[in-house]
Amino acid sequence: MSAQTHREPEGSLLIAWQLKGKNVLIVGGGEVASGRIQHVLDAGAAITLVSPADGLHTLTKSFIESSDRITYHDREFNPSDLDGVDMVLTAIDDVVVSRDIGIRSRTLRIPVNVADDPSYCDFYFGSQIRRGPLQIMVSTNGKGPKLASLIRQRIEEAVPQGAGEAIEKVGLLRERLKERAPGVGGGIGRRRMQWMINLCTTWEMDDLARLDDEQMERMLVEGWEKNIVLSPEEVRVHGSRVRSVENN
Numbered sequence: 001m002s003a004q005t006h007r008e009p010e011g012s013l014l015i016a017w018q019l020k021g022k023n024v025l026i027v028g029g030g031e032v033a034s035g036r037i038q039h040v041l042d043a044g045a046a047i048t049l050v051s052p053a054d055g056l057h058t059l060t061k062s063f064i065e066s067s068d069r070i071t072y073h074d075r076e077f078n079p080s081d082l083d084g085v086d087m088v089l090t091a092i093d094d095v096v097v098s099r100d101i102g103i104r105s106r107t108l109r110i111p112v113n114v115a116d117d118p119s120y121c122d123f124y125f126g127s128q129i130r131r132g133p134l135q136i137m138v139s140t141n142g143k144g145p146k147l148a149s150l151i152r153q154r155i156e157e158a159v160p161q162g163a164g165e166a167i168e169k170v171g172l173l174r175e176r177l178k179e180r181a182p183g184v185g186g187g188i189g190r191r192r193m194q195w196m197i198n199l200c201t202t203w204e205m206d207d208l209a210r211l212d213d214e215q216m217e218r219m220l221v222e223g224w225e226k227n228i229v230l231s232p233e234e235v236r237v238h239g240s241r242v243r244s245v246e247n248n
C-alpha cells in the first residue's frame with residue numbers, strides 16, 4: 001500500500017451538480033445571498049427566496065425584479081418552506097436560525113449549505129469562473145476562502161480568451177458527429193473519441209472558437225468520413241488540402 005492510502009482524506013467530491021428545473025430554497029437576501037442567487041440562476045433552477053424586504057441587498061432586489069424563476073416571500077423563515085425543495089442555502093445574520101435550518105434540512109435529507117457555519121454544510125461553494133460552458137471552481141475545502149478568490153483571479157488571467165467559445169463549438173461538433181455516427185460504446189465510440197482527441201490536440205483554441213456551421217459540415221464530410229482531421233487551413237479554404245492528421 002502506498003503512503004497516500006494511509007492518510008486521512010482531506011478533500012471533498014468535486015462535481016458539476018445538474019440543477020436545471022429543480023427547486024432551491026434560499027433563506028436571506030443580503031450580499032452573500034445575492035451571490036448564491038446568481039449561481040443558482042446560472043444553473044437553471046427555480047428559487048424560493050425567503051427574506052424580510054428591509055434587509056435585501058440591491059443586487060438581490062434586482063434579481064427579484066428581473067427573474068421569473070424567483071418566487072419571493074417578504075418574511076422570515078418558516079419550517080414549511082422546506083416542503084418539496086431539492087436544496088437549501090441559508091445566508092442570514094442569525095446563527096441560531098441558520099443552524100436550526102441546517103438540522104431540519106439534514107433530517108429531511110435535503111442537501112444544505114449554511115453560509116456562516118461550515119459544520120452544518122453538506123457542500124461548500126467555491127470561487128468560480130464562468131465563460132460560456134467552461135466552469136472553473138477553486139475550493140480550499142473551507143480553509144481559506146479569500147485565498148480561493150485570489151487564486152481564481154490568477155487562473156482567470158491564464159485561461160485563453162477563446163476557451164468558452166471553443167468549447168461551445170466543440171460541443172456542437174460532438175453533437176453533430178454523434179448524429180452522423182450514432183451508437184454508444186464499442187468500435188464507433190472509440191473511433192469518435194480518437195477523432196475528437198486528434199482534433200482538440202492539433203487545433204489552436206482560437207481556431208476552434210472561429211468554426212462556423214459550414215466549416216463543421218466540411219470537417220465531418222471531408223474529415224470524419226475519410227477518417228482524418230482536417231487542418232484549420234483546409235477547413236477554411238475549401239478543396240485545397242494543406243495538412244491533415246491521420247486518425248488511427
Ligand SMILES: C[C@@]1(CC(=O)O)c2cc3[nH]c(cc4nc(cc5[nH]c(cc(n2)[C@H]1CCC(=O)O)[C@@](C)(CC(=O)O)[C@@H]5CCC(=O)O)C(CC(=O)O)=C4CCC(=O)O)c(CCC(=O)O)c3CC(=O)O
Nearest residue numbers: 116118124125126127128139140141142144145146148149
Ligand atoms: C466554507 C465556505 C462555505 C460556503 O460559503 O459555501 C465559506 C465559509 C465562510 N466564509 C467566511 C468568510 C469569507 N468568505 C469570503 C468569500 C468567499 N467565500 C466563499 C466560500 C466559502 N466560504 C466556503 C468555503 C470556500 C473554500 O473552500 O475555499 C467563496 C469562495 C464563494 C462564495 O461564497 O460564493 C467566496 C469568494 C468568492 C470570490 O471572490 O470569487 C471572504 C472574502 C470576501 O468576502 O472578500 C471572507 C472573509 C475573509 C476570510 O475569512 O477568508 C466565513 C466567516 C469567517 C469568520 O467569521 O471569520 C465563513 C464561515 C467559516 O469559515 O466559519
Ligand SMILES: NC(=O)C1=CN([C@@H]2O[C@H](COP(=O)(O)OP(=O)(O)OC[C@H]3O[C@@H](n4cnc5c(N)ncnc54)[C@H](O)[C@@H]3O)[C@@H](O)[C@H]2O)C=CC1
Nearest residue numbers: 028029030031032033050051055076077091092093115116
Ligand atoms: N460563506 C461565505 O462566503 C460568507 C459567509 N458570511 C456569513 O454569511 C451570513 C450572511 O452574510 P451577509 O449576506 O453579508 O449578511 P446580511 O446581514 O447582509 O444579510 C442577512 C440577510 O438575512 C436576512 N434574515 C435574517 N434573519 C432571517 C430569517 N430568520 N429568515 C429570513 N431571512 C433572514 C436579513 O433580512 C438579510 O437579508 C453572515 O452570517 C456572515 O457571517 C459572510 C461572508 C462570506
